[in-house]
Structure formats: structure tokens, C-alpha cells
Amino acid sequence: MRNLWTLDDVAAYLGVPRNTLYQWRSRGAGPPARRIGKHLRYKPSEVEAWFDAHTTEVS
Template identity: 40%
Template sequence: MPRSSPPPVGHLWTRAAARHLGFHFTTLYRWRRDGVGPPSFRIGQRRWAYRVADLDSYLAAQHAARSPAPRAS
């Protein structure tokens, strides 16, 4: 069986992107289908790639949205 090619530099394939985010890979499939989550792009007919910088930005945005606002003194 031929080995899969590596993703472009600075990118991850779907399963590796899911591990990076801490989710199951099917979550990324659903998010892509529903138009939510971090941006991705197709390479060829079957492969989807995610920029690591986009994954990190997505995590930071999710963290910021869940963090409580600072209290006024």
C-alpha cells in the first residue's frame, strides 16, 4: 500500500488537525459540512488540509469567548 504524502508545510491533514484541537476527526468533518470551525481547503479530490496557524487562532478565539470578562474594581 502506498504511503500518503505529507501535507504542505505548516498544514495538517484532517486527522492530525483533529488531534491538534483535541477533537475526534469526525467533528472536523461535520464542522466542514456545516460551515463552522476552522477554515480548511481541499487538496486533490479527497484530502483536506488545515493551516496550523488557523487551528491555533481558532483555539485562541474559543478560549477568549469562554473566558469570563474581567470585573471592574
């Protein structure tokens, strides 16, 4: 089983600032996260699926 990703892991994977993830979350956008106590955690497979569904290729 893969480890859950932290906010910093997801920000690095997507190449966006942490604040962008917080803004997306407050608007109901962005990859799905779960709160474990006071911490946000992400399933890598769900982040990757969200990325694949929300990107367009550029040529």
C-alpha cells in the same frame, strides 16, 4: 514554512474525533480548511487562531 496539517493532526491538536471536524465543516463552523485534490489541509496558524477565538477559559 510550517507544513500543512492533516485532518488527523487537527483532531489531535483540538482533542476531538475526526467526525466532529467533518460535522463542523458541513455546518460552516470549525477551523478553515482547504481541499487539495481529495484531501483536506489546514494551516496551523489558522487552526491556532480559530482555537484562540472560540475558546473560553475555565477556572
